[in-house]
Amino acid sequence: MEAKRDMMKKVPVREQDPKVRATNFKEVCLGYNMEEAVAESERCLNCKNAKCIAGCPVSINIPAFIQEVKAGNIEEAAKVIALSSALPAVCGRVCPQESQCEGQCVRGIKGEAVSIGKLERFVADWSREHGFVPAAPEKTNGKKVAVIGSGPAGLTCAGDLAKLGYEVTIFEALHEPGGVLTYGIPEFRLPKDGVVQPEIENVRKLGVKIETNVVIGKSITIDELMDEEGFQAVFIGSGAGLPKFMGIPGENANGVFSANEYLTRNNLMKAFRDDYDTPIMESKKVVVVGGGNVAIDVARTALRTGSELVSMYCLESEAEMPAARDEVEEAKEEDIQIQCGWGPKEILTENGAVTGIVLKKCISVFDENHRFAPVYDENDCITLECENVLLSIGQTILWGNLLKDTAVELRPNQTAQADPVTYQTAEPDIFVGGDVFTGPKFAIDEIAAGKQGCVSIHRFVHKGHSLTLGRDLRQFVELDKNNLDIEEFDTAKRQIPGKKSGIAKETFRDLRSSLTEEQVKIEAGRCLGCGASVVDENKCIGC
Secondary structure (H helix, E strand, O other), X not given: OHHHHHXXXXXXXXXXXXXXXXXXXXXXXXXOOHHHXXXXXXXXXXXXXXXXXXXXXXXXXXXXXXXXXXXXXHHHHHHHHHOOOOOHHHXXXXXXXXXXXXXXXXXXXXXXXXOHHHHHHHHHHHHHHOOOOOOOOOOOOOXXXXXXXXXXXXXXXXXXXHHOOOEEEEEOOOOXXXXXXXXXXXXXXXXXXXXXXXXXXXXXXXXXXXXXOOOEOOOEOHHHHHHOOOOOEEEEOOOOOEEOOOOOOOOOOEOEEEHHHHHHHHHHHOOEOOEXXXXXXXXXXXXXXXXXXXXXXXXXXXXXXXXXXXXXEEOOOOOOOOOOHHHHHHHHHOOOEEEEOEEEEEEEEEOOEEEEEEEEEEXXXXXXXXXXXXXXXXXXXXXXXXXXXXXOOOEEOOOOOOOOOOOOOEOOOOOEOOOOOOOEOOOOOEEEOOHHHHOOOOXXXXXXXXXXXXXXHHHHHOOOOOOOOOOOOOOOOOOOHHHOOOOOOOOOOOOOOOEOOOOHHHOOOOOEOOOOHHHHHHHHEEEEEEOOOOOOOOOOOXX
């Protein structure tokens, strides 16, 4: 018992300077400062059987890290997060918290959920500013693993394996690592030099090698990786980068871009409104087709590269739109017109270039089983003039020769078949995770896949271990927050950061300010502290 008490003692952290800030504009996407983070952590209620943990795809012990923030132990908070997430600065910025951890927060019953994402972002940024990075292993175990793809799934799997002593090499087809983090998310949401590159460097500091401009299946095959390079397992997390199209007239006209292509070109060109030579498209009127977060990113990017009028048209009602609520509100603040209940029928052209688009009324989006099955009124149409149409209707997978001479099987939608728990394919030493397995999802879901891929590979390489026994199946016994008899409970509001001066739609900088240190204290105190422990019911009953 004494030993247990010793383990629970707080480890003091270095003296903190609340004035430490990232002032370079490429690092402006900060969350809270010290005072703000502690204030926000105060809002946590420290609930039992925490629903926020159940809502997190990587099962971060959210109440635990918030309590460390509340106590001012930021380095300890970082250590708690690092046990589950390899990319906290990314998660704190681009995770859809309102539908995951924050969407499950008990405080949401009678008020506003704790700002879990902003607190995580604060901890990650504090760690970067103060030089705290996960320690590399003292020695390797002599075993080699190859990771194909350097997006969130690949980086996570590689980093976790490196912590276990593996010699890991990531093979990336493009010339910069990061996958969707580098090429697919705009600078104003996820700064590349200030956030993405430091996260990648942290993975490198664990001993991971990253080789770019290597197309597996062309430069070298998987068999050659195994037989000639000595790798004992392969994790494929190469993502879904091929755009989907609708097969409507005019779709191949000049002026039509897929979301993937458009965002990738912008990120490659660093097309800031105040610092670019030739914009990707020069048009006054742009129509974006789609209602997800990527469509919002595309629309906001179009404004920042010179378009005067940007309109979004989606099938869903605003309540059904898959885009996060805060993303929708930010788009509206930038005067992006969002029109719901319309789908494309035809893209109008003249001399091979876009002149407009015809949209048809969508009567319903889903069938009785909530499967995507849109129904249209073909006679209720509108015609819009525009010079560009940006299609954000999903992505699919381009395998090329990557799986040549392997036993890996594909589903009709081109995702790889694999065990849903272990991610092992029909080729025993090949594992898959992220978009290539599930289809396009969020970055946090890819991080979760990389984490589980590491667990499976670690067991596979060490022969004699079961890949399935004792796995975290995320089968939580959750607190039923809909049937609570709440006697008292403060209704303190979420802490809201201010905004920097400037016009959002004219810059790729993030104009959202950090909270003050006092706000951080208040927000940390709002946490109810749900789920002081995560119970493995195979070992204990959680007494």
